[in-house]
Amino acid sequence: MTRMTIDELREHLCAAYPDLCPLFSVEFGDGVLLVDSARLREALEDLKELGFDRLGMVTAVDFGDEFELVYRLTSRSMRVGMFVKARVPRSIASVRSTVDLWPSADWQEREIFDLFGIVFEAHPDLRRILLTDDWVGHPLRKDYIDDSIIRRPDYL
Amino acid sequence: MSAECRTVVNVGPSHPSTHGVCRVLVELDGEIVRRAEPIIGYLHRGIEKMAENRSYLQVVPLTDRLDYVGSMYANWAYCRAVERLAGIRVPERAEYIRVIVCELQRIASHMMSIGSTGADTGAFTAFMYAFNQREQVVDLFEALSGSRLTYNYVRPGGVGADLPEGWVERCREFVAQHPAAMMEIDDLLFGNVICRARTKGIGVLTPHDAIGWGASGPVARGSGVDWDLRRDDPYSVYPRLDFTVPLGERGDCYDRGRVRLWECVESCRIVTQALDQLEPGPVQAEGLPRLLAPRPGDAYDHIESARGSLGVYLVSDGSVRPYRMHVRSPAFANLALLPMLAEGHTLSDLVVVLGSLDPVFGEVDR
Amino acid sequence: MSFVWGLLYGTGAVILIAGGAVVGVWWERKVSARIQLRLGPQQLGPAGSLQMLADVPKLLFKEDVVPASADRLLFRYAPLAVFAPIAMSLAVIPFWAGWAPLDSAAGVLFFLAVPSISVLGILFSAWGSHNTLATLGGVRAAAQMVSYEVPRALAVLSVVVLGGSLQPSELMDAWRWWWIPVTLLGFGVYFIASIAEMNRGPFDLPEAESELVAGYFADYSGIRWAVFMMAEYGAMIASALFGAALFFGGFMWLPGVAGLAVHIGIAALIITAVMWVKWTFPRLRQDQLMTFCWTVLTPLALVQLVLAVVVALWL
Numbered sequence: 001m002t003r004m005t006i007d008e009l010r011e012h013l014c015a016a017y018p019d020l021c022p023l024f025s026v027e028f029g030d031g032v033l034l035v036d037s038a039r040l041r042e043a044l045e046d047l048k049e050l051g052f053d054r055l056g057m058v059t060a061v062d063f064g065d066e067f068e069l070v071y072r073l074t075s076r077s078m079r080v081g082m083f084v085k086a087r088v089p090r091s092i093a094s095v096r097s098t099v100d101l102w103p104s105a106d107w108q109e110r111e112i113f114d115l116f117g118i119v120f121e122a123h124p125d126l127r128r129i130l131l132t133d134d135w136v137g138h139p140l141r142k143d144y145i146d147d148s149i150i151r152r153p154d155y156l
Numbered sequence: 157m158s159a160e161c162r163t164v165v166n167v168g169p170s171h172p173s174t175h176g177v178c179r180v181l182v183e184l185d186g187e188i189v190r191r192a193e194p195i196i197g198y199l200h201r202g203i204e205k206m207a208e209n210r211s212y213l214q215v216v217p218l219t220d221r222l223d224y225v226g227s228m229y230a231n232w233a234y235c236r237a238v239e240r241l242a243g244i245r246v247p248e249r250a251e252y253i254r255v256i257v258c259e260l261q262r263i264a265s266h267m268m269s270i271g272s273t274g275a276d277t278g279a280f281t282a283f284m285y286a287f288n289q290r291e292q293v294v295d296l297f298e299a300l301s302g303s304r305l306t307y308n309y310v311r312p313g314g315v316g317a318d319l320p321e322g323w324v325e326r327c328r329e330f331v332a333q334h335p336a337a338m339m340e341i342d343d344l345l346f347g348n349v350i351c352r353a354r355t356k357g358i359g360v361l362t363p364h365d366a367i368g369w370g371a372s373g374p375v376a377r378g379s380g381v382d383w384d385l386r387r388d389d390p391y392s393v394y395p396r397l398d399f400t401v402p403l404g405e406r407g408d409c410y411d412r413g414r415v416r417l418w419e420c421v422e423s424c425r426i427v428t429q430a431l432d433q434l435e436p437g438p439v440q441a442e443g444l445p446r447l448l449a450p451r452p453g454d455a456y457d458h459i460e461s462a463r464g465s466l467g468v469y470l471v472s473d474g475s476v477r478p479y480r481m482h483v484r485s486p487a488f489a490n491l492a493l494l495p496m497l498a499e500g501h502t503l504s505d506l507v508v509v510l511g512s513l514d515p516v517f518g519e520v521d522r
Numbered sequence: 523m524s525f526v527w528g529l530l531y532g533t534g535a536v537i538l539i540a541g542g543a544v545v546g547v548w549w550e551r552k553v554s555a556r557i558q559l560r561l562g563p564q565q566l567g568p569a570g571s572l573q574m575l576a577d578v579p580k581l582l583f584k585e586d587v588v589p590a591s592a593d594r595l596l597f598r599y600a601p602l603a604v605f606a607p608i609a610m611s612l613a614v615i616p617f618w619a620g621w622a623p624l625d626s627a628a629g630v631l632f633f634l635a636v637p638s639i640s641v642l643g644i645l646f647s648a649w650g651s652h653n654t655l656a657t658l659g660g661v662r663a664a665a666q667m668v669s670y671e672v673p674r675a676l677a678v679l680s681v682v683v684l685g686g687s688l689q690p691s692e693l694m695d696a697w698r699w700w701w702i703p704v705t706l707l708g709f710g711v712y713f714i715a716s717i718a719e720m721n722r723g724p725f726d727l728p729e730a731e732s733e734l735v736a737g738y739f740a741d742y743s744g745i746r747w748a749v750f751m752m753a754e755y756g757a758m759i760a761s762a763l764f765g766a767a768l769f770f771g772g773f774m775w776l777p778g779v780a781g782l783a784v785h786i787g788i789a790a791l792i793i794t795a796v797m798w799v800k801w802t803f804p805r806l807r808q809d810q811l812m813t814f815c816w817t818v819l820t821p822l823a824l825v826q827l828v829l830a831v832v833v834a835l836w837l
Binding site: 280281351505 | 554557558559560654655658723724726727733734735801802803804805806807808809810
């Protein structure tokens with residue numbers, strides 16, 4: 001069981017799923033698969049099939065009009081990790097849940113729902129997790145306004 | 157028994173065994189836990205949001221407040237992400253120092269966990285013995301960074317300061333006596349027939365669930381999942397160091413505790429080797445600006461913390477502040493296992509299971 | 523006359539238990555500190571021995587909080603219901619040759635039966651607190667204290683069989699030094715069952731700091747809490763004194779005051795051992811506690827009883 005390099009991962013991925021191949025890129029030394037939000041679920045299923053048995057991290061980034069969902073997958077058998085990224089429009093921020101593929105998505109998707117307001121369809125228990133149930137707004141959105149957020153000056 | 161006959165107990169948020177501020181909503185049928193739901197967020201300070209309003213260097217003290225039992229880890233994981241983003245090369249001496257402090261931190265953190273296994277089962281003496289060891293590590297860190305809990309020591313590009321005079325000798329003294337002290341704690345705690353009865357077969361986690369639920373660190377290794385980032389995704393100078401990864405077999409609280417214990421002994425070996433290989437040199441990368449402005453993009457880096465794989469995901473928009481910081485917290489993922497592990501055991505076992513998952517709520521709630 | 527005598531006795535018992543608790547708490551702090559690589563109290567008086575004199579006023583002056591949802595009557599008087607039976611049980615302990623404060627013909631039975639009444643006080647406090655954790659602690663205490671009565675009574679019974687009397691003074695008159703090896707097993711059972719009776723570690727499930735916070739007295743503060751504390755130390759002192767007399771002869775070794783000193787010395791050793799056990803062992807689980815009582819302790823006590831009967835008949 002040796003550690004797979006990014007190039008080997010790319011070859012492996014292209015051999016198994018040629019349609020995912022052109023979406024693969026390397027960024028800061030990590031493999032990144034940038035997929036369309038409509039194909040996200042399909043791609044994740046394929047990658048799980050390929051041997052990515054752990055979902056290490058799910059998070060989101062607010063890019064104004066769009067949210068970017070970032071999935072960090074790890075494979076124990078190939079000893080390699082990679083990213084899957086998908087963008088969803090802010091107006092219809094909704095994506096299929098991955099709890100049935102990896103249970104570890106459960107709390108992390110709740111966290112994204114809590115802090116970004118992205119809805120995960122078919123999530124068994126989508127509630128706020130870190131904030132109180134009556135909290136208004138989603139703090140990690142860039143347009144969230146709160147008086148207690150103080151922007152530090154640029155100089156040190 | 158119908159649901160109406162169940163007793164609902166709130167364990168926490170202010171309770172001696174929740175290891176911080178966690179509330180576990182427990183439905184009891186007599187003494188048997190039928191459902192346990194951790195309710196978290198009591199320590200949510202919005203560190204990820206705060207990081208968006210600070211410069212890259214100003215975020216380091218924030219990462220101290222994540223895992224306050226093992227501040228060095230969050231420091232290091234964050235710094236690795238920044239270094240990856242900004243393309244900073246860290247001097248070799250700094251890498252060695254980072255490995256040394258992080259392995260010492262592992263000992264300190266595991267001492268807290270093993271000690272609280274004792275405290276949770278009512279053997280407070282084991283807690284004091286474990287804390288005796290932890291104190292010595294904390295003293296070492298105090299000499300290094302000036303503080304005893306939030307060190308702010310690992311910085312982007314290196315470490316905050318070089319080792320003070322005589323520190324290496326003190327550190328060697330500590331690691332020389334530590335394995336024997338560990339064996340004593342092992343005898344006192346895991347050698348005790350009551351403690352074994354309380355931890356063996358309790359909260360069994362199967363390897364399949366451990367992987368699926370994203371468990372990492374001693375929680376996953378206690379179930380026999382052979383996964384350690386220090387060896388499987390080697391970073392820093394770990395490839396040059398010789399160590400083994402202890403594994404459990406049954407995945408119960410006992411195995412999780414024992415894995416932590418043996419990890420401490422392995423950490424001593426790593427520290428000794430790293431001290432041997434340590435050579436003079438700079439501890440901070442040259443010519444680093446006070447205000448880092450990495451090129452736009454995103455980077456993720458992770459290290460093996462005392463609780464598992466601790467990752468930091470950073471997005472830069474080219475400005476002096478992180479556009480987004482996300483912490484992949486191992487304690488968060490491990491804590492999600494609690495409902496599954498505690499179900500069917502008694503209330504007494506619930507606190508033992510919770511303790512064996514070793515959550516630190518600064519990191520869970522962020 | 524008996525009323526005056528009772529009043530005198532009551533005052534004496536309260537003073538004895540209060541004094542014993544003060545000394546006991548200090549001693550426990552010192553013992554636990556030695557076990558835990560600490561120093562314990564050391565600021566006030568020699569070796570911190572005056573620390574408790576500072577702690578008692580603190581407890582007295584603390585606010586006496588009664589939770590709004592509590593049953594006030596039960597909540598307020600439950601500590602006394604726990605304390606009183608334990609103070610009463612001191613009455614039948616033989617301190618002097620041919621003498622005990624209440625030298626009843628059923629004295630041994632009195633000692634075994636009366637402290638168990640305090641389980642009612644524990645249930646009162648648990649129920650009166652109107653708190654789930656307290657109720658759980660109270661139920662645990664009831665189950666535990668009633669179960670451990672059995673091996674404890676059987677263990678004491680083996681001494682009674684040898685002595686042929688239930689009256690403490692007669693029993694002590696009959697006491698011979700060779701009873702020690704014969705009843706050693708019985709003392710072991712008595713020791714363990716007594717720890718369970720007084721709810722101390724490793725059988726402190728009803729209070730279980732780490733699970734039930736403090737169990738049945740979780741909501742108590744100040745002097746009412748102190749009464750619970752005193753009851754615990756009182757039970758420890760009573761069990762130790764009684765055990766020292768029955769199983770080790772107590773004052774029989776030396777005449778007069780010296781004998782009393784030996785008696786108290788043996789009891790102090792037993793108390794220290796109780797503390798040692800508490801600060802070494804983790805806590806059992808409820809089901810393990812019950813299993814231990816019925817499958818280990820009770821059979822052992824029965825074996826001891828058979829042994830004692832055989833020895834008594836053979837004589």
